Amino acid sequence: MSKQNTVFKEGYNKCLGLLTSGAFLPSEAELGAKLGISRTTVRTILKTMAGVGLVELGNQGKKVLRNPRQKDYFPEDQTDSLAEIIERSFMKRILAGGAQPGMQINELELARDIGVGTSSVREFLIRFSRFGLIEKRKNSHWILKGFTRAFALELFEIREVFELKSAVAFTKLPEDHPAREKLDSLEVEHLALLREIDSRYTEFSELDERFHRLIHSASRNRFVDDFYDVIAIVFHYHYQWNKLHAQQRNTRALEEHLAYIEALRSRDLAKVNKACRAHLKSARETLLQSIMPGDDDQGHYI
Amino acid sequence: MSKQNTVFKEGYNKCLGLLTSGAFLPSEAELGAKLGISRTTVRTILKTMAGVGLVELGNQGKKVLRNPRQKDYFPEDQTDSLAEIIERSFMKRILAGGAQPGMQINELELARDIGVGTSSVREFLIRFSRFGLIEKRKNSHWILKGFTRAFALELFEIREVFELKSAVAFTKLPEDHPAREKLDSLEVEHLALLREIDSRYTEFSELDERFHRLIHSASRNRFVDDFYDVIAIVFHYHYQWNKLHAQQRNTRALEEHLAYIEALRSRDLAKVNKACRAHLKSARETLLQSIMPGDDDQGHYI
DNA sequence: CTCCAGTCTTTTATCGACAAAAAACCTTTT
DNA sequence: AAAAGGTTTTTTGTCGATAAAAGACTGGAG
Numbered sequence: 001m002s003k004q005n006t007v008f009k010e011g012y013n014k015c016l017g018l019l020t021s022g023a024f025l026p027s028e029a030e031l032g033a034k035l036g037i038s039r040t041t042v043r044t045i046l047k048t049m050a051g052v053g054l055v056e057l058g059n060q061g062k063k064v065l066r067n068p069r070q071k072d073y074f075p076e077d078q079t080d081s082l083a084e085i086i087e088r089s090f091m092k093r094i095l096a097g098g099a100q101p102g103m104q105i106n107e108l109e110l111a112r113d114i115g116v117g118t119s120s121v122r123e124f125l126i127r128f129s130r131f132g133l134i135e136k137r138k139n140s141h142w143i144l145k146g147f148t149r150a151f152a153l154e155l156f157e158i159r160e161v162f163e164l165k166s167a168v169a170f171t172k173l174p175e176d177h178p179a180r181e182k183l184d185s186l187e188v189e190h191l192a193l194l195r196e197i198d199s200r201y202t203e204f205s206e207l208d209e210r211f212h213r214l215i216h217s218a219s220r221n222r223f224v225d226d227f228y229d230v231i232a233i234v235f236h237y238h239y240q241w242n243k244l245h246a247q248q249r250n251t252r253a254l255e256e257h258l259a260y261i262e263a264l265r266s267r268d269l270a271k272v273n274k275a276c277r278a279h280l281k282s283a284r285e286t287l288l289q290s291i292m293p294g295d296d297d298q299g300h301y302i
Numbered sequence: 303m304s305k306q307n308t309v310f311k312e313g314y315n316k317c318l319g320l321l322t323s324g325a326f327l328p329s330e331a332e333l334g335a336k337l338g339i340s341r342t343t344v345r346t347i348l349k350t351m352a353g354v355g356l357v358e359l360g361n362q363g364k365k366v367l368r369n370p371r372q373k374d375y376f377p378e379d380q381t382d383s384l385a386e387i388i389e390r391s392f393m394k395r396i397l398a399g400g401a402q403p404g405m406q407i408n409e410l411e412l413a414r415d416i417g418v419g420t421s422s423v424r425e426f427l428i429r430f431s432r433f434g435l436i437e438k439r440k441n442s443h444w445i446l447k448g449f450t451r452a453f454a455l456e457l458f459e460i461r462e463v464f465e466l467k468s469a470v471a472f473t474k475l476p477e478d479h480p481a482r483e484k485l486d487s488l489e490v491e492h493l494a495l496l497r498e499i500d501s502r503y504t505e506f507s508e509l510d511e512r513f514h515r516l517i518h519s520a521s522r523n524r525f526v527d528d529f530y531d532v533i534a535i536v537f538h539y540h541y542q543w544n545k546l547h548a549q550q551r552n553t554r555a556l557e558e559h560l561a562y563i564e565a566l567r568s569r570d571l572a573k574v575n576k577a578c579r580a581h582l583k584s585a586r587e588t589l590l591q592s593i594m595p596g597d598d599d600q601g602h603y604i
Numbered sequence: 605c606t607c608c609a610g611t612c613t614t615t616t617a618t619c620g621a622c623a624a625a626a627a628a629c630c631t632t633t634t
Numbered sequence: 635a636a637a638a639g640g641t642t643t644t645t646t647g648t649c650g651a652t653a654a655a656a657g658a659c660t661g662g663a664g
Contacts, residue, residue, distance in 0.1 A: 002624075122617090154523045221460065222456055309655065310654075340657070343655060408645075443646085
């Protein structure tokens with residue numbers, strides 16, 4: 001099988017959104033830039049589209065012959081990269097399934113279960129190891145350290161240090177710094193989401209990440225930025241699998257964010273400190289609650 | 303070639319150190335534990351040793367027939383794992399060679415140059431990426447961010463936060479905590495090294511790492527521990543390739559460590575703070591000096 | 605019934621192969 | 635001669651194969 005053409009399929013689907021019957025498409029290079037792929041793949045997409053009669057590649061340009069229909073799209077599950085598939089399967093296994101901390105992780109078994117080659121699994125595990133949830137024994141298996149209380153506490157200990165640092169740095173940004181503008185538009189998004197929270201509460205997760213990443217970016221430190229990757233993956237799966245009281249929790253978090261934004265804008269350090277700590281404290285409580293209550297490190301999960 | 307038998311060769315060499323003519327070797331399991339390898343490999347080693355007349359595997363046990371000679375050892379360069387070889391080559395390239403930040407890193411080319419398969423190089427790069435010196439473009443090449451001034455500054459910014467935190471935690475350790483004992487014996491080692499600094503100054507690097515790791519361990523936070531890996535690799539190669547005034551620098555660092563140890567033992571937080579900051583400041587200066595002077599991020603290296 | 609060595613099975617480390625995707629190069633058109 | 639499309643080369647992502655190493659099973663001796 002060598003390589004899957006997920007880039008092609010995802011690009012194809014994205015490209016379908018650009019088609020309006022009768023219109024002409026821009027140059028291949030421009031399309032590539034728009035879709036975030038190489039011109040080579042753009043050409044494959046265009047040829048395929050010509051093959052099914054969506055466009056005509058004549059001398060006058062790339063003419064769109066008809067609007068795309070639902071049937072033209074590749075199924076969504078075929079557009080995920082292998083890495084994403086592996087990550088999801090793995091997270092499901094260690095979170096949803098009854099995986100115990102200290103358990104061995106077997107590359108071969110994982111690969112067989114997911115239906116992919118061992119190299120892909122190996123590479124995933126190496127990449128994933130930076131999150132501190134698994135550990136490798138040289139020449140031997142991986143060990144699952146698990147999503148335990150201890151993990152959550154250690155995570156938040158660092159998060160607090162980094163976020164306070166970044167928030168302080170944020171207040172020192174010059175008045176005309178683009179990050180301040182972004183903060184304003186994030187505030188607008190927060191207010192909009194809060195207004196329609198009943199129907200849109202699931203969108204909070206993504207907004208949350210953008211908000212915190214913006215603050216962290218003020219630190220201008222790659223290690224702080226990279227650390228947010230750990231937080232992001234934890235919360236990503238946390239939000240996905242723990243829907244209990246989700247709407248209520250997200251409402252509260254939105255309100256905390258708004259107070260936090262207000263504090264950042266005021267540049268009053270004491271206020272920033274207070275708002276930041278308050279929000280992180282409630283975020284930690286939420287996370288800890290979803291890890292089964294009990295002693296430290298005895299196999300309780302998000 | 304599939305897999306190299308470096309585990310076997312390194313185990314064999316280590317095992318040679320255990321041989322005394324006339325003596326008997328312990329059980330296979332015990333040997334495995336001592337050498338840190340599986341019984342399977344121990345058996346291969348023993349059979350090989352029997353083959354060259356080093357031991358006799360009779361019914362009475364594993365009798366050593368003669369003391370090992372220099373010729374019995376496998377050459378050192380055959381005992382390094384591929385990962386180590388790749389790391390060294392790569393570091394030489396990006397530090398010693400004229401690699402510019404922003405430069406592309408080509409897996410295939412690297413693999414060819416080093417003479418290994420692409421997968422090994424890929425895996426190395428993924429593992430190495432956690433250090434913040436390289437970055438991957440999806441579906442494309444890696445980018446060298448480089449050992450720049452900015453990198454060193456960001457590194458030390460976090461290091462200071464983590465080390466101060468850990469040092470404070472260290473002072474709060476109970477009187478009988480094993481780490482305190484270790485601190486005492488590290489102090490002895492420091493004094494010994496200082497006394498013979500003229501001839502042994504190259505040993506400082508290794509002692510330095512053990513000292514700081516001990517302090518960091520008091521934080522009991524996996525992210526703090528993991529972060530020390532970044533520092534460790536930077537200093538490892540820094541010490542290797544920057545021998546200018548090494549003896550003088552190491553003497554100074556040893557003295558700073560001794561003051562730091564003294565402060566930790568006193569449990570006087572103000573004193574700890576001062577000693578820690580003083581040492582980190584001079585460590586940062588040393589590192590920055592070895593990066594060519596100049597503006598930020600314009601391609602200067604350790 | 606624990607320890608030990610002998611045997612068999614499984615897993616990991618590494619390579620080479622090959623399709624997808626990117627990148628480089630070349631040609632045409634305006 | 636810039637910008638677009640066409641062609642060729644290179645590199646990346648993924649797999650399967652294979653030797654080394656780990657691990658599991660087995661029977662015998664103290």
